[in-house]
Amino acid sequence: MKETVRVILADDHSSVRHGLRSLLSAAPHVRVVGEAADTQALAELLDHYHCDVIISDVAMPGIGGESNAVSLLRRVLRESPHPQVVVLTMIHHTHTLLGLLHIGVGAIVDKRDAPDSLLGAIEAVVAGTLWLSGHARRALEAADPSSQPRLGVLSPREWEIFQMYAHGMTIDRIARTLDRSSKTISTQKRSAMRKLGLTSEVELADYARQTGLI
Structure with missing residues (x-):
């Protein structure tokens, strides 16, 4: 890379951001222009700073009741022109990864691979090349x-129900808590699973663990 690449970092763990900043400081052509601990802060940074690449986790506090950054990244990637997006994650659920590629994410870097892969991912997306x-x-x-990408954006209520269910609440208890019918809660829970590409309770539990819900 000959020209300076401006990067915004987004992760809800300060230790991860610190590690990324240290890693990127070794690259003379990469400059971190902003950091965000949640999706709201990332959106505000994007309104005020131009960047070439966003490096973002997806499992972090979101906007409007959401608890992930997918809907914001989807909006960013629909704009033209737009910064390239490198997702840095511990998620290894296949349908979620496929969905991220489907919305235009240019690189997916597992956090375990970051020390050896992140700079390569930045170079790749700047050059217009997919990187995994x-x-x-x-x-x-x-x-x-x-398999087809099936990632969808959950409504705030769907995400709320999904989180409650992942934490061990029964459908009936969720219905009582939210003053809704069990049938309605069950329908919204199934909708959330479908949007996330989850086809079984085992996959639901695995996804919840990967995203830090449990």
């Missing part, structure tokens, strides 16, 4: 070739 770190690539290679 080792763990992310192996997760996708293990997928059924016929």
